[in-house]
Amino acid sequence: MTRAIETTDIISKHLPGVNRVSTDLLREGAPIEPDPPVSDWKPEARQYYEDGARIEAAFRNFIHRADAKQEEDSYEIFVCHANVIRYIVCRALQFPPEGWLRMSLNNGSITHLVIRPSGRVALRTLGDSGFMPPDKITRT
16 A cells, blocks of 8 residues: 555645545455456455455445535545545446446546435546656556
8 A cells, every 4th residue: 555655645745634544445455356357367266355345345434425414515535546446436336346347547547426415426537647747657
């Protein structure tokens, strides 16, 4: 989680007073066996069970609608890795989570997910990296 912590440090400098919380629930991992399978990435089956349960717990813990009594918008920033982001996006949009590997995200990109008090979900951006110079854009 070194890159995520470094990124959080940079973001925190620009958002003084914003509460910062660290959790292992958002650690990178293998959320669920992808369908269709991919040939170049094959974690052990036990990884899907261990990582998958943890990443699903992150989704259930952090992705929810605001209280209907809330009067102003609220924002939360999650700094984590692509597998977790892709899985959460699939789950939030009610897409089959097994399709998480069909999306490709650049390192350091921004994904913007909106959850309304009604439960309506909208994906505003997925993996936006247009703010970075082209020579700094990477994927791993």
